[in-house]
Amino acid sequence: MNSIILLTSFGILNLFIGFSKSKKIIMPLVLLFLAIVFVVNLTGWNDTQTYFERMLTIDNFAIAFTAVVVLTTILVLPFSQSYIDQQNDSLAEYYSLLLFSLVGAIMMVAYENLLMLFVGIEILSISMYILAGSDKKNLKSNEAGLKYFLMGSFATGILLFGIVLIYGATGTFYISEISSAATAQSNNELTSPLLGMGLLFTLIGISFKVSAAPFHFWTPDVYEGTPTFFMAFMSTVVKAAGFAGFYKLMSVSFAGAQNIWFPTLIAMAVVTLAIGNIGAVAQNSFKRMMAYSSISHAGYLMIALLSFNDRSENAIFFYSLAYSVSTVAALGILKLVADQRDDVSYNAFNGLGRTNPLLAAVMTISMCSLAGIPLTGGFFGKLFIFSAALEQELLWLIIVAILMAAVGFYYYFRVIIAMYMREPSGDRVPVGSVATFALIFMTVLTFVLGIAPGLLSNIL
Amino acid sequence: MNEIPEVIRTIPLQYYLFFSSTLFVIGIIGVLTRRNAIIIFMCIELMLNAVNLLLTAFSAYRSDANGQVFVFFIMAVAAAEVCVGLAIIVMIYRNLRSTDINILSNLKW
Amino acid sequence: METTATTHLPSDYLPILIQFAAALGFVIFAIVVTHLIGPKRHSKVKDAAWECGVESVGNARTPVSYKYFMTAILFVIFDVEVIFLYPWAVNFRGLGMEGFIQMIVFMTMLMLGFYYVIKKGILKWE
Numbered sequence: 001m002n003s004i005i006l007l008t009s010f011g012i013l014n015l016f017i018g019f020s021k022s023k024k025i026i027m028p029l030v031l032l033f034l035a036i037v038f039v040v041n042l043t044g045w046n047d048t049q050t051y052f053e054r055m056l057t058i059d060n061f062a063i064a065f066t067a068v069v070v071l072t073t074i075l076v077l078p079f080s081q082s083y084i085d086q087q088n089d090s091l092a093e094y095y096s097l098l099l100f101s102l103v104g105a106i107m108m109v110a111y112e113n114l115l116m117l118f119v120g121i122e123i124l125s126i127s128m129y130i131l132a133g134s135d136k137k138n139l140k141s142n143e144a145g146l147k148y149f150l151m152g153s154f155a156t157g158i159l160l161f162g163i164v165l166i167y168g169a170t171g172t173f174y175i176s177e178i179s180s181a182a183t184a185q186s187n188n189e190l191t192s193p194l195l196g197m198g199l200l201f202t203l204i205g206i207s208f209k210v211s212a213a214p215f216h217f218w219t220p221d222v223y224e225g226t227p228t229f230f231m232a233f234m235s236t237v238v239k240a241a242g243f244a245g246f247y248k249l250m251s252v253s254f255a256g257a258q259n260i261w262f263p264t265l266i267a268m269a270v271v272t273l274a275i276g277n278i279g280a281v282a283q284n285s286f287k288r289m290m291a292y293s294s295i296s297h298a299g300y301l302m303i304a305l306l307s308f309n310d311r312s313e314n315a316i317f318f319y320s321l322a323y324s325v326s327t328v329a330a331l332g333i334l335k336l337v338a339d340q341r342d343d344v345s346y347n348a349f350n351g352l353g354r355t356n357p358l359l360a361a362v363m364t365i366s367m368c369s370l371a372g373i374p375l376t377g378g379f380f381g382k383l384f385i386f387s388a389a390l391e392q393e394l395l396w397l398i399i400v401a402i403l404m405a406a407v408g409f410y411y412y413f414r415v416i417i418a419m420y421m422r423e424p425s426g427d428r429v430p431v432g433s434v435a436t437f438a439l440i441f442m443t444v445l446t447f448v449l450g451i452a453p454g455l456l457s458n459i460l
Numbered sequence: 461m462n463e464i465p466e467v468i469r470t471i472p473l474q475y476y477l478f479f480s481s482t483l484f485v486i487g488i489i490g491v492l493t494r495r496n497a498i499i500i501f502m503c504i505e506l507m508l509n510a511v512n513l514l515l516t517a518f519s520a521y522r523s524d525a526n527g528q529v530f531v532f533f534i535m536a537v538a539a540a541e542v543c544v545g546l547a548i549i550v551m552i553y554r555n556l557r558s559t560d561i562n563i564l565s566n567l568k569w
Numbered sequence: 570m571e572t573t574a575t576t577h578l579p580s581d582y583l584p585i586l587i588q589f590a591a592a593l594g595f596v597i598f599a600i601v602v603t604h605l606i607g608p609k610r611h612s613k614v615k616d617a618a619w620e621c622g623v624e625s626v627g628n629a630r631t632p633v634s635y636k637y638f639m640t641a642i643l644f645v646i647f648d649v650e651v652i653f654l655y656p657w658a659v660n661f662r663g664l665g666m667e668g669f670i671q672m673i674v675f676m677t678m679l680m681l682g683f684y685y686v687i688k689k690g691i692l693k694w695e
Contacts, residue, residue: 016688157504
């Protein structure tokens with residue numbers, strides 16, 4: 001709760017700081033704000049508090065995911081250096097929108113009432129609509145903004161209809177009370193059609209937001225058009241918060257009605273994995289590949305959602321952390337490279353190993369982590385998810401996921417091949433000192449997660 | 461004067477359910493078939509209003525104010541969405557002189 | 570009074586339907602008949618758009634200035650916030666001091682936003 005208040009006030013404060021002449025001061029200040037929020041958030045550990053008539057619960061689950069999204073934002077920020085260098089007029093607004101959207105993300109992971117889930121999703125999404133279209137003169141960015149907006153608000157409408165039907169069937173918005181109503185109804189074999197329809201619509205709405213197939217069609221287009229800096233934020237924070245909220249809804253509210261949604265979600269997980277991985281293979285643009293890759297990681301996270309035992313919470317947490325760190329590193333490097341070479345395809349990375357050994361090394365490690373090679377965080381993320389699913393006897397689903405992970409090697413390694421085995425396609429890419437520090441930090445974190453996963457694997 | 465929830469309850473709940481669902485479906489069909497961004501947007505608003513209506517009906521039938529509070533939040537959020545959405549549409553209109561979504565085909569796979 | 574409220578049947582709405590049909594019928598009747606029996610004379614002056622006696626200028630379908638649009642958007646935001654004030658005002662006594670402080674915080678946020686908008690120069694008309 002303190003982190004929500006702090007983020008809101010910092011966001012407003014930051015808007016007014018934006019009126020000052022100097023653009024240089026804003027980024028260090030925002031980093032400081034976020035560091036404060038990060039620390040304040042962690043002080044609430046093991047101290048469960050409820051707020052607003054039990055509508056928000058700040059428990060360890062919420063704190064852990066808040067830490068993930070705040071840390072991700074801290075790591076994304078250094079890559080906005082080019083906006084500062086170009087004296088972008090809207091810089092302070094961009095940062096404020098990021099801060100505000102974090103408020104939405106926190107509400108999504110801490111909600112206890114569907115009202116808070118809805119408001120959280122909307123705070124996050126509306127900020128993202130603006131940021132997707134923030135490059136006003138660029139037609140691709142315009143298009144991404146409009147597509148994201150139309151698709152997103154369409155999904156909101158469907159989600160709301162689902163929430164209303166659930167309310168009609170159970171008479172409450174509190175997820176724990178919905179749970180007892182849902183369980184009672186499914187035990188009687190008298191599943192209310194209202195509840196079933198409501199669950200279906202809610203599932204569709206949230207799947208839209210976390211870009212799970214078959215509701216993923218907007219993802220590649222929107223991510224490709226969005227400025228890379230904001231794409232790094234979108235594909236990590238939105239996904240982590242979205243899955244935390246999704247998991248909370250399913251595990252708290254509809255655990256009793258599992259027989260209704262389980263087959264649907266399994267089918268969706270398989271389709272998401274297939275579309276994400278096979279779609280990524282077909283791409284020539286690195287940015288678009290990363291968009292498909294984010295769909296495929298949504299597929300892995302859905303397996304954790306399905307396994308549904310005391311391990312899956314930890315698995316989702318660990319996976320989102322490992323995935324966020326590697327994705328931010330990869331997209332941060334893409335931003336630096338694309339700013340200089342004006343290209344987002346694989347060719348932009350040609351010969352990066354010779355011109356920028358550090359960038360190439362960091363990129364290699366984050367690609368290994370995304371692909372799930374041992375000694376990186378991504379490997380243990382996948383391992384935890386698979387072991388959680390194994391307990392649920394979902395062996396065939398794990399085999400599908402491992403096959404798809406093997407497909408993933410192909411497109412992740414294409415970048416590595418381009419970096420080390422092709423002739424350089426441009427000069428040395430300039431990297432700011434803060435960005436260098438962030439990249440090194442992310443590499444170290446990936447290794448720490450990969451070598452000592454026990455540090456974070458059992459905290460929830 | 462009767463209490464307003466009582467007046468609402470004089471009409472059977474199914475009528476509200478069918479009416480709201482019809483509105484909602486009209487909205488969905490509009491979103492899927494129309495080609496003008498602003499009209500698509502209006503259809504989305506129609507979906508939200510169908511939801512509001514149904515919430516109010518459920519709320520009155522269950523004598524539970526939570527549903528009506530939810531309506532306030534939907535209205536406020538819809539207003540924020542209108543602002544952002546119209547701003548995005550105007551931005552596109554200034555660049556392309558059109559709000560037909562068929563023009564938007566730069567991003568394809 | 571309670572008994573009448575609960576006994577409305579769909580057939581009780583028949584008078585409304587009849588009224589509706591009568592209204593619609595009269596409108597259609599008036600439009601059709603005036604078209605048929607009225608004399609038609611065309612001249613340049615008569616066909617011109619009438620604008621309070623002032624000579625009309627230009628096309629009515631010209632784009633509206635961006636400024637109106639910004640004002641309209643701001644109106645939508647600040648207008649809708651009133652829906653939160655209304656239930657608060659109804660329960661003013663029940664919510665007491667705490668509710669008052671919460672509403673002050675809410676309005677402060679709103680006013681900060683308003684101040685930001687003005688400072689940003691969105692309401693400047695050249």
